[in-house]
Amino acid sequence: MAGITHLMEHMLFKGTPSMDALGIAEAFEGIGAQENAATGEEYTVLYARFLPEHLERALDIMSDMITRPTFADLEREREVIVEEIRMYEDRPDQLADEYLSGLVFHGDPLGRPIIGSAETVRGVDHDTLKGFHRNTYTAPNVFVVGAGKLESESFEKMVEEKLGAALPSGEPFVRRAQVTPPESRFFYKFKETEQYHVAMGSQGIPASSGDRYAMLALNNVLGGGMSSRLFQEVREKRGLAYAVYSYHQGYSDAGAVKMYVGSTTGNVEEAVKIIAEQLDRVREEPVTEEELHRTKEQLKSSTILALESTATRMTRVGRSVITGSELLTPEEISARIDAVTAEDVKRLAEGHLKRGDMYLSAVGPKELDLGRHLAA
Template identity: 40%
Template sequence: MLYKDNLANGIRVITEEIPFVHSVSIGIWVGTGSRHEEGADHGISHFLEHMLFKGTKNRTAKQIAESLEIVGGQINAFTSKEYTCYYAKVLNDHFDLALDVLADMFLNSLFTLEDLEKERNVILEEIKMYEDTPDELVHDVYTKTVWQEDPLGQSIIGTVNSVEEISREQLVSYYQNHYVPQNVVIAVAGNIKRDLVLKGAETLFSKLKGNKVPKIITIPQSFNENAFVYKEIEQMHLCLGFPGIPSLDDDIYALTVLNNVLGGGLSSRLFQKVREERGLSYSIYSFHSGFSNSGLFGIYAGTSAQNAPEVVEIILEQIDDIKNRGITKEELANTKEHIKGTMLLSLENVGNRMNRLGKSEICYDRIITPEEVVNSVLQVTNEDVAQIAHKLFVKEKLVIAAVGAEKPQLNL
């Protein structure tokens, strides 16, 4: 059973009772991410996420780490462009402990100067690690090339300069402005009763106060420049694509089908054409990142510099083919079954269920059920796919980003 409740202070609580499992997953979601940062705050959402693990009035950082590990549980967090999530997964017997630890972190973190400086160094090392991972770096290069200085185009983790400049006062101010009841969702999925969730949430989170600061999120302007970042590495890492559509656009399900056919799995066109038939790449796939009022469609490929032109040529050929001729009836039927199967199988994991609930509520203010998604996908037609292909695949909007030891010579 699925329930949605509101605490007296405005925090939304989503509970999905799943009696046939032994575990429970809890997520504390905040509607703020790197997109909501301005100027000197670049990277502060991610920095703040780190700081909530560094100690509270009641627990040291070590005690936070040990508290759930000793009962076989997990605790972690992540920051995205539009939201932040702190989550735990434990046996249902330890639900009260897990919720208490998350609430303690969320409400009672100390943000000491000593911990701040230690964590600043940790994040700077994280940035270095990330820059040494070109298959991830190229995605940020691609996003920044499309959206440039818009907050949506900036990396979630921040830059060396921005992280070095973030102060304790900035962190506390950002926390006070964004970690407020109207901006928080508690999502719980697993072998737990709704009444227990509400009782625990009310007891622990009722003292959270504050009002959400209104912020107008503008639609970012898209650019169609290309970018190259030099790295002394063996492979050429490529990201190319076009501006996409918002997460709730009417065409989102047609795009889901299109993405799956083009580069969504081992049987996709790009995987078959580029890797299986010609052996030009080990990894190649397409993706769509949807946000509240914009999106980004892209294709990633890792290949040698000399093969990069051929790989890009095949990608553009497949894009043109779908744009001009659409997809086959067999591709449409197979893709629908693939999406349906993947989604329903993912629901066997309580963590996936919690993530779906939390993201849906924090981003869209409603629960988009798996049944709604599956039914919408099943209604997609070949004409729908052709329509979104024509809408997205505009040659004048093509952007290519590359990371490697030599600039790719592309014939566009």
């Protein structure tokens, strides 16, 4: 049921047999911890940041939340999420991305909104939620990652003591993408906005693909920074948009290449036309050695610098486990990036950036024939 994973995330904070919602908040604050949770397309993460001496207490709190939620105040929390849904509906750029995912991953859960809809959220009762928790929060599907000042062996022992007997057994969850072509490659949503929001994209590659570093390079060349082609051609040279960029989303068994531009209703057609022309260019012309070198240095720098954050390290390890990606050292990452060639970038562009394979979603005050710029 769409939205139930996100609802479950909220309910983890509503209480356990030993702590109500206030008790959980006070328990974390009692050790000076910063706690939160998030739900993505493939996982929910509950995380906390605290001083090393509070590790065992933090694990006690989080283990209790994971294994023994009481599902208190379900009715009230459902309405909180409905308000959250309305908040997202006020963000047309995010809506455009959501609609694009619905096209790229049509027929698959990846194409559904993580947060669900007011109708689906209000349709979840206590029995449904308890069944979901019982079948999903099982030993094969719960992973614990720690990053910071800790000793690996003692950490593993502590986790086993807290969760080993508390989590039920079960089958490991395995994703199998089942994408079907939508009736149309284009979707428009009317919204009275000052700016016209457009998302474009196509099928990408899984997070574990051997081409993932070449895909990072392709994305960086196309729209990953201020020197990227989309930024330079759409914003700097023509002043058609403030925000224009591209990105790649990799999952355990699928992926998506995406682009976004926000422009005025009068300029958006030209902006989309320029983006389509840049797709042709990156497919037909190999990137220059200078451009590729600059991209590699950007990727190595951003990747290595990000590892200075314990939160990034934690997330990186967790995602590698869930998506089946190889966990590499910083030196190995740099070597993989350095190994990317101009031919690799062109090959991926040819495989994933054809106009005829692209989907487009738009949110704005007037329907425009933007799809004609993506004719095969």
